[in-house]
Amino acid sequence: MYPYIHxxxxxxxxxxxxxxxxxxxxxxxxxxxxxxxxxxxxxxxxAITMVVVAMIAGIxxxxxxxxLDTPEDFRQQGWSALWDTGGFxxxxxxxxxxxxxxxxxxxxxxxxxxxxxxxxxxxAFGYGIGRIGCFLSGDGCYGKPTDLPWGMAFPHGxxxxxxxxxxxxxxxxAGGLLIGTWLWFRAGKPRPTGSILAQYLVLTGLARFLVExxxxxxxVLWGMSNAQCASLGCVAAGIALLVWTSRHSRVPIAEPALxxxxxx
Numbered sequence: 001m002y003p004y005i006h007x008x009x010x011x012x013x014x015x016x017x018x019x020x021x022x023x024x025x026x027x028x029x030x031x032x033x034x035x036x037x038x039x040x041x042x043x044x045x046x047a048i049t050m051v052v053v054a055m056i057a058g059i060x061x062x063x064x065x066x067x068l069d070t071p072e073d074f075r076q077q078g079w080s081a082l083w084d085t086g087g088f089x090x091x092x093x094x095x096x097x098x099x100x101x102x103x104x105x106x107x108x109x110x111x112x113x114x115x116x117x118x119x120x121x122x123x124a125f126g127y128g129i130g131r132i133g134c135f136l137s138g139d140g141c142y143g144k145p146t147d148l149p150w151g152m153a154f155p156h157g158x159x160x161x162x163x164x165x166x167x168x169x170x171x172x173x174a175g176g177l178l179i180g181t182w183l184w185f186r187a188g189k190p191r192p193t194g195s196i197l198a199q200y201l202v203l204t205g206l207a208r209f210l211v212e213x214x215x216x217x218x219x220v221l222w223g224m225s226n227a228q229c230a231s232l233g234c235v236a237a238g239i240a241l242l243v244w245t246s247r248h249s250r251v252p253i254a255e256p257a258l259x260x261x262x263x264x
Contacts, residue, residue: 003137003158022133027055030126033180037118037187045108050115051122053104058097065092091230094204097123113194120200121183127204128176135169143168143214166214175207192245201238205231 004015035047098116105115134141138157143166145151151164179200187196209231217225224232 003156018136019133019139022136023055023059023130026126026130026133027051029129030055030122033122033125033184034119037121040188041118043110043118045110050101050104050108050119051126054097054100054119055126057100058093061096062089062093065089065095068092089227091227091234094234111193113197117187117191117193117196120196121180121187124176124180124183124200124204126176128173128180131169131172131176135167135173141169141215142166143211144216146214168211168215171211171214172207175204175211179203179207194241194245198238198241198245201234201241203238205234205238209235 002018004017005021006015031048031051034051038045038047101115101119102112105112108115110118131141138154138159138161140157140159142152142154142161145163146166147164148166150167152167153164154161182203183196183200186199209228212225212228212231215225215227217227220226221229
């Protein structure tokens with residue numbers, strides 16, 4: 001594993017955390033995808049800035065949720081637990097990131113629900129790429145021991161483990177890329193406002209619920225982890241939104257190119 005990249009620049013020998021590097025790459029990719037979404041719908045707002053703000057809010061939310069979810073870390077480490085490179089809760093990042101996007105969408109007069117539709121593919125791609133940082137740093141997000149041929153040990157990780165375990169960050173990388181690709185092509189077709197967000201909530205919630213069976217998180221309710229409980233809530237919210245959009249959004253949003261073609 002490579003928790004840090006060691007550079008040799010003359011007299012300087014900086015160490016760059018791979019987790020932070022992958023978060024930066026995730027923000028770049030998400031920003032590019034978001035910008036492309038804006039261009040496809042002829043929106044002139046600053047997509048890159050919106051993604052950066054949402055990313056920062058998501059990181060803060062993920063860390064705060066983790067500290068609240070695992071108070072023993074805070075008792076052992078004190079305030080330094082807030083700056084630790086390990087320990088980020090997916091659900092906290094989702095809530096804070098969505099909230100930041102809604103506020104920015106309203107301020108830009110795009111609309112809170114529509115901005116989330118536009119951001120859904122970017123969020124899926126960004127989440128998947130961000131998980132590469134978890135994998136490279138060995139921060140403890142991996143799974144249970146396994147005899148499968150692709151099982152891996154993380155002896156040099158931030159949270160070392162010396163037996164072969166499920167490389168669950170790679171599973172989540174694959175899931176994020178698949179979900180992002182599906183949403184990108186769905187968003188390019190006429191659709192009710194909110195339907196892409198609804199699909200994102202259902203798919204990402206289901207993906208996280210399933211991968212939790214392979215992870216080491218403790219069970220808290222009916223044999224489920226906190227993340228699985230949050231995932232079920234995410235799926236339920238997505239299903240409810242799909243029902244709502246089917247009943248209230250009668251006129252689908254057409255992409256500009258499609259609309260021009262119809263009037264020609």
